[in-house]
Amino acid sequence: MTGTVADRLDVVRARLAAAGAEPGSIQVLAVTKGFGPDVVRAAGAHGLVDVGENYAQEMLAKVDALADLSPAPRWHAIGRLQRNKVRQIAPHVHLWQSVDRLPLGEEIARRAPGARVLVQVDATDEPGKGGCPLAELDRLVGSLIDLGLDVDGLMTVGPTDPEVDPRPAFDRVRAARDRLGLRTLSMGMSRDLEAAVACGTTMVRLGTALFGPRRVSPPGAK
Template identity: 45%
Template sequence: MIDPQEVALRVQQIRSEIARASSSPVAIIAVTKTFGHDAFRAAVIARCDAVGENYAQEVLAKVTEAPIDLPMHFIGAIQSNKVRQLAPYISLWQGVDRLSVISEIGKRAPGAEILLQVNTTNEDTKSGVAPAEVESLLAAGQDAGLVVRGLMTIGPTSGDIAEAEKAFLSLRSLADSLHLAECSMGMSD
């Protein structure tokens, strides 16, 4: 069982660290994959900004178990055939990296908000488009009537802080060059 007070304390510590590091707004997304509905309750108590899931079946199981009081982000690889089921529950689609997914989200959730996933580490195990392909994917998203809020990436699996910083700075620079305000940068562990 997850201790909501412990989660709230940790979120408060993270917010303090963020405030010391930067005055830019930062949203905390509680990624609840593989955890039960108690993780959602802990995220609400901790006043996280949203919850994130990366498996369609987990989203569907959790939203049918009890209402969710926070925006839901889908952060995993998106399968086109799951978009119809997920569309009513997702406030932000992170991880959009294919034209087929853009087309399906545009059809099932007109005006939906998305982040384009960029593979900033060139790791074969990571999803996302190459940085050189982002501009055409951005245009496709806009043409499909979607709101492209920004870009997202997953940091390197090596755990090397310098490599992670390089990947995240690369994403921020790319987003700035495309006049996209939002970046979602996380680690897989």
């Protein structure tokens, strides 16, 4: 497993460089949804301590299984999150990446005052997709700041259809980030990281590019 992750990480770094990224300029978030704790250990062995989980119960199981790991993973909550799960994972989350509505922000502010968050933006207008509409973004960012949260940047998910060019959506989110004067831009996954780099991302969220096909199905409950 360790060698496999090392080889894939080399490929990822080569892809980032070929897309125009300066070495070390883009943070790689290891997305371990659907994988066991072993891949978190393998990622950490190669310096990938920032780990993204989509589901609260899966994060909690891995936190328990990896209590001995040093350095400890920095957990990122990257999936659509129900308010009633915030209390359970709040002690463990380093960065909340999918804050897309005020009630969720209120619960995070209650359970983790001053927490660092990214606002998830819906830039593709696909039915059933999470994210704050661009037209409502300024109001939400302002409200989250008023709650005392550290709004560090924006996050978005590219088009579901792999045939659709993600760059227009990524460009819209980049422009919004710049206009709001925020820092972090989390966009780009295994299949579209090159487009994200071209559009100015500062973080890519990678699962299969680092670990291969998922071996188990993630739980249905968040």
